[in-house]
Amino acid sequence: MVQEFEAKLNEYARLLVEVGLNVQPGQTPSIESNVEFAALTRQCVAACFDRGARNVVPYYGDDFITRESFLRADPAVFGEYPSYMKARVDWLLEQKSPRLSFTGSNPELLKGVDPARIQARRKASGPPTRPYFDALTANKFQWCVGAHPTPAWAEKAFPDKKGEEAVDALWEAIFSVCRITGDGKAVERWRQVVDTIARRAEILNGHQFKTLRYANSLGTDLTVALPDNHVWAGGCDHTPEGVEFMPNIPTEEIFTAPRWDGVDGRVYAALPLAMDGNLVKDFYLDFKGGRIVDVHAGQGEEILRRAIDTDEGAHYLGEVALVPCDSPIRNTGILFFNTLFDENASCHFAFGEAYPSCVKGGEDMSEAEQKAAGLNRSMTHVDFMVGTEDLSIVGTTHDGREIPVFTNGNFAF
Numbered sequence: 489m490v491q492e493f494e495a496k497l498n499e500y501a502r503l504l505v506e507v508g509l510n511v512q513p514g515q516t517p518s519i520e521s522n523v524e525f526a527a528l529t530r531q532c533v534a535a536c537f538d539r540g541a542r543n544v545v546p547y548y549g550d551d552f553i554t555r556e557s558f559l560r561a562d563p564a565v566f567g568e569y570p571s572y573m574k575a576r577v578d579w580l581l582e583q584k585s586p587r588l589s590f591t592g593s594n595p596e597l598l599k600g601v602d603p604a605r606i607q608a609r610r611k612a613s614g615p616p617t618r619p620y621f622d623a624l625t626a627n628k629f630q631w632c633v634g635a636h637p638t639p640a641w642a643e644k645a646f647p648d649k650k651g652e653e654a655v656d657a658l659w660e661a662i663f664s665v666c667r668i669t670g671d672g673k674a675v676e677r678w679r680q681v682v683d684t685i686a687r688r689a690e691i692l693n694g695h696q697f698k699t700l701r702y703a704n705s706l707g708t709d710l711t712v713a714l715p716d717n718h719v720w721a722g723g724c725d726h727t728p729e730g731v732e733f734m735p736n737i738p739t740e741e742i743f744t745a746p747r748w749d750g751v752d753g754r755v756y757a758a759l760p761l762a763m764d765g766n767l768v769k770d771f772y773l774d775f776k777g778g779r780i781v782d783v784h785a786g787q788g789e790e791i792l793r794r795a796i797d798t799d800e801g802a803h804y805l806g807e808v809a810l811v812p813c814d815s816p817i818r819n820t821g822i823l824f825f826n827t828l829f830d831e832n833a834s835c836h837f838a839f840g841e842a843y844p845s846c847v848k849g850g851e852d853m854s855e856a857e858q859k860a861a862g863l864n865r866s867m868t869h870v871d872f873m874v875g876t877e878d879l880s881i882v883g884t885t886h887d888g889r890e891i892p893v894f895t896n897g898n899f900a901f
Contacts, residue, residue, distance in 0.1 A: 492670055496659075500634070500662075511540070512540070512731060518547060518585045520547050551640075555597055559601060581619060588631075588634065589634075595640075595767060596640070603791055607797070631733070635829070644825045645658055664820065692810075692893075696716075699713050700883050701881065701884070704880065706756035708756045710751065718846055721743060728851070745863055752776055755775070756772045768792045779804060801867070809837070810899070813834070813877050814897075815832065817830075817833040835879060835881070837871070840867075842864045847861045878896060879896075880894060880896075
């Protein structure tokens, strides 16, 4: 069993580096990891050097220290962003360092933490890191998000299991939805996934819908306007130099940006949202003229409201993403309590920052030009899931034709 696990872990590391980052000879990738993820991080480092990396720069966090800091540090700390941390991200941007990061923290890591501290940290870190994350969302360099279980996350996803048993179950679920079998052929399997996503994106781009209308039995009734010259993307992206990479592994989504001022109606969340180490459940958002004008949640409403109050842009949508209910992640029947997975089990939106590449030429526009083109700007980007088995999405073209996009939770084409 140990040998089988090691084979799958190695296959996963290779997939993240070869398909996710697609490290090129001479590049210096950075790896944002956790002290508990050292074994996988080391395999990824080795895979980067096998691809000809000039060097690899790891950066480790620690969930215990993060929680202790949020609970016990001087309150003034959360309004500061140390100069050494800014120097680091500035250097990574200068190097155009491909970025591999791992998700896997306890979904309730910051439960009980004063939300004001979380909001202060977000606001303090936003401006200093803005150039770096602007470049990342504009695909100026490769980036990829992978996953690694922790006991707390595993026990949340598998409440009937404890300790190593829960971690083993979560590893198997991750390997399954990432199409990892241990035979070394995951890269080939992902090429087929990318081809399917690209075919559907091409159909959507051909329609250039004016609006999308969402409806389901939860009560969602939402109209979303799309920018002129919007671009549907998914699977793989490309840097300006033409290097292909896959930002998320796993991924099942096709996404674009809404017009920041063109969303009206009510949308209900279909799944809980793990955010800032807390869970938000049973919530809906009301929109008028693009802006969130009302919020209600059965649990975690204050957390959600504070996230929306991060800045003015957080009051508007930045992403529209389509994911069929009949997908590997949804078919596991597992609620992962982790956005990387749950967003790929369900159609979703994100409030906050839009990806510039979702409008033709958006990567080369100024901030004012992006805004005029319909793209939202914000220091945050929070995905929340809205897809259900009875979700209907109808696209309306500029000449008034109505075309089914989703029927009963799945693509109509």
